[in-house]
Amino acid sequence: MTTTHAFSPIVKVAHRGASFEAPENTRTAFRRAIEQGADLIETDVHRTADGVLVLVHDDTLERTTNVREVFPGRTSYAVADFTWDELQQLDAGSWKGTEFAGERIPSLAQFLDLLQGCRTGLLLEVKDPTLYPGMAADLVAVLEASEQFVEPALVSGKLIVQSFHWDFVREFHALMPAVPVGYLALPEWEPHAEDAAWLATYNPYYRAASPELMERVHELGMRSFPWTVNEPEEMHAVLDAGADGIITDKPLVLEQVVRER
Numbered sequence: 001m002t003t004t005h006a007f008s009p010i011v012k013v014a015h016r017g018a019s020f021e022a023p024e025n026t027r028t029a030f031r032r033a034i035e036q037g038a039d040l041i042e043t044d045v046h047r048t049a050d051g052v053l054v055l056v057h058d059d060t061l062e063r064t065t066n067v068r069e070v071f072p073g074r075t076s077y078a079v080a081d082f083t084w085d086e087l088q089q090l091d092a093g094s095w096k097g098t099e100f101a102g103e104r105i106p107s108l109a110q111f112l113d114l115l116q117g118c119r120t121g122l123l124l125e126v127k128d129p130t131l132y133p134g135m136a137a138d139l140v141a142v143l144e145a146s147e148q149f150v151e152p153a154l155v156s157g158k159l160i161v162q163s164f165h166w167d168f169v170r171e172f173h174a175l176m177p178a179v180p181v182g183y184l185a186l187p188e189w190e191p192h193a194e195d196a197a198w199l200a201t202y203n204p205y206y207r208a209a210s211p212e213l214m215e216r217v218h219e220l221g222m223r224s225f226p227w228t229v230n231e232p233e234e235m236h237a238v239l240d241a242g243a244d245g246i247i248t249d250k251p252l253v254l255e256q257v258v259r260e261r
């Protein structure tokens with residue numbers, strides 16, 4: 001398949017949606033990021049007890065939902081210990097502000113439906129796959145069922161799957177090689193040619209994004225979107241170092257920075 005990267009020259013990635021102003025990883029945060037012209041939305045995937053892939057950052061539900069009120073006395077608040085129906089009883093918005101009351105944790109499949117026909121694509125981070133045996137195959141199944149999003153996204157280069165977990169990245173790539181994959185770099189990891197041959201992105205913590213590292217990444221044919229950069233001066237510094245894009249909670253601020261350059 002031919003991939004043309006239909007991005008802005010600097011790739012604007014909304015981290016958990018427009019998560020500075022709306023509750024992270026919710027439909028409102030995603031819709032705002034789309035309205036604000038993000039090229040990609042970065043989001044995090046976990047799996048429910050009954051096997052639904054859901055978008056939430058933490059392994060557990062306490063920080064971003066009212067799970068303790070709805071299910072008092074449970075011994076675990078891990079995402080993996082709740083069913084999809086149980087998760088849908090939780091309010092995933094009020095912690096950010098009363099105007100967001102009633103937001104629900106979305107499934108990955110729902111989000112892929114939302115993205116259909118949008119110019120905004122998906123940078124999907126798979127969270128700790130060691131908690132979820134069979135996660136790579138489950139992800140393949142959801143993507144294959146969402147071909148109306150996936151097929152055009154592959155043509156325009158607007159789908160990337162990334163993880164901090166090297167074994168997962170390799171396993172997923174072997175199962176679905178048409179989907180570009182990225183590694184979320186740990187500080188001690190050095191990019192090597194044998195890895196770069198099949199990696200599309202190498203995304204480090206932004207303070208590690210030196211000009212030398214960006215040059216090495218480009219020599220190896222990968223792109224780099226450092227995370228998570230929210231202040232204009234820091235965005236300029238990361239772009240001056242040679243980054244291809246930025247992952248930010250504030251897509252509007254990044255838009256302004258890009259216009260200034």
Ligand code: G3P
Binds near residue numbers: 247
């Ligand atoms: O996309 C990279 C970044 O999201 C990794 O950190 O903790 O925000 O998922 P975290």
Ligand code: CA
Binds near residue numbers: 043125
């Ligand atoms: Ca993430």
